[in-house]
Amino acid sequence: LASISSLSRPSFLCLDEIDSGVHPENYGVLFELYRRILNNYDFIIHIVHTDNEEVISNHDMVVTVVKENHISKIEM
Numbered sequence: 496l497a498s499i500s501s502l503s504r505p506s507f508l509c510l511d512e513i514d515s516g517v518h519p520e521n522y523g524v525l526f527e528l529y530r531r532i533l534n535n536y537d538f539i540i541h542i543v544h545t546d547n548e549e550v551i552s553n554h555d556m557v558v559t560v561v562k563e564n565h566i567s568k569i570e571m
Contacts, residue, residue, distance in 0.1 A: 506537040514543060514550050526553045 517525050533539055543550055551557055559570040 508536045509540040511542045
């Protein structure tokens with residue numbers, strides 16, 4: 496839809512927990528879809544609430560937000 500929309504198109508996409516509910520045996524299909532979508536954007540922000548190494552390792556850069564004593568800290 497983004498390719499035929501008359502609205503201006505951003506240079507990035509934000510995806511929130513697209514891997515939740517996906518069985519690990521289907522991660523390959525999910526990552527292929529992710530790579531195809533990435534061809535249309537400069538970068539994708541993929542929000543995940545997991546420490547699943549298989550999901551994390553399929554990204555170029557990972558930023559982790561850790562919350563301790565009601566204070567959030569960003570780790571690269």
